[in-house]
Amino acid sequence: MTVSSRQIAALYAVGVFLFAVMDALAKFLSSGYPTTQIVFFRSLFGCLFLLSVVLANRRGAAQRARLSSGLLARGLTVVASLYLFFLSLRFLPLATATSLSLAAPLFMVMIGKFAMGERIDKSRAVSTAIGFGGVLLIVGLPGSSVFNPYSLIGIVAAFLYALSAAQSRKLSSHHPPLTIAFSTNLVMLLASGVTTIATWQSPPAGDLLIFLCMGVCGATANWIFSVAYQRSRISNFAVLEYTILIWAGLFGYVFFASVPSGLAILGMALIAIGGIYSAMHKAAESKVGETTAVG
Template sequence: MTSNINDVNKAQSPVKGFSLYALSIFMLSVTDASAKWLTTGYPIGEIVFFRSIFSFLPLLFVAYKGRITLTYKSQNYKANILRAIVVVFTAVTFFISVKHLPLANATVLSLSNPFFMTLLGLLILKEKVSNLHWFFIFVGFLGVIISVGGLSSGSILYSFIGIISAFLYAIGGIVTRYLSRTDSAITIALYTTSFLLLFSIFTIDYNWRMPNSYDLVIFFVMGLTGGLCNYIATSALSSIDVAKVAPLEYTIIIWAAFFGFFFFNETPNLYTIIGSIMIIASGIAHIHSTKS
């Protein structure tokens, strides 16, 4: 049975949309931590390759359980291709950033994307954003800027790359919101995963190496959570405004601090802590005002 744009994978209410997007952020944090671990021994192209290979698994499972035919048939091929390309560059720039920065710092920088998501949602999708919501988004973005103050001068370049990744991520979110009006979540995710795989194949060179059994498990976890994150986030954005779920991006800093401390022996500095508090506070306030 072929899926349509109103298939069972779409979130049916704002509450479910919020819940799905929060879950996708947790999945993304696991993906990021796995990538951080792998960048110490593997080239970025190889990491993207295994991420895309294992990301196909949740798509196949969802298609099987829902009796959905995986297809590239789309109402908007150009938008799907654009989103896929944007996601490829988002992943690459983030991997570069997280390789050279502590996980918490790289994650905080990525949290500038709600500002970009809200701005693009207003300009492109004509979504309504109140002055109060703009204030909360601004406070969160200011927290991102403050966190950069705790980095060394040698890390500024990778910080800038991290912000570029956040901007690209926001563009991907906007295109996803646009595509969800015509295409199913699984079709959108299929395009993205396929393009990630295609990109990685062109990066094959002598630097690639066969992962050991332990790293292969981490590759599997990274790909699985990455694939689930992509699909779940797409499902959430099919039923709720980008600006409303944008603050949920801030919850990733909690997961990043946890993974950074326990797996990489990283302790956030004072600037990162202050910036994170501002980010989380603004996110909670934004969510509360959205519900009221």
């Protein structure tokens, strides 16, 4: 069955929407449950989903893989990032926390430069500067009227997510993607399970359904992204990635009666502009490279 690029883009847009729903549900749950318990349920359903994929791929390397120190380190990095992001949802407007999470690609550029020795060209430096300018507008300077110290939690979460991406890139030379994904979710499940025992709150049936929906939305979105990445370049979906800001703003207004400030909206726009500009430049470079290879 042939799938067009428009169909793939539409599917990816659905994945972004599902992530926005997951974030909104996590924020709703954060008012009544410990953050570790929210991470646990998110990890549980993600792990069950990936386990079904592993069992369906019995000949894959994921079954034979051992939990190496590198896989363990990445799992702990991701669970810390997810914990801090969900914690930021407790104290920040949904749109603000979501926009700060989109700063992760900016940190990826810095990690690539200083930790992996990658070259930063002019366009990437410009896009990174624009994006960090947006982050500064959202967070504000210490002592200013717009400064919110809880925004720093979101920034650290974005940095850890970027670090996990660098770890994944390093591990990809030794492990297939399914192994990395499943081991990450397994470590997340174990770590969150252990840490949530002391503060566990048994959810009633209604809240348990919300936990289920949150986990299913996250797992389904991850599956959609994996399918899309197999069929097209990641840079092709960059613009769609930032549509999550629209959903976050809408959900925040409708369900939590929160409206970002003018400076925060401007900061979100700068983060989106910086990210889209960088992705478009990457896409242009890829096309040039393909043309050169063919010619």
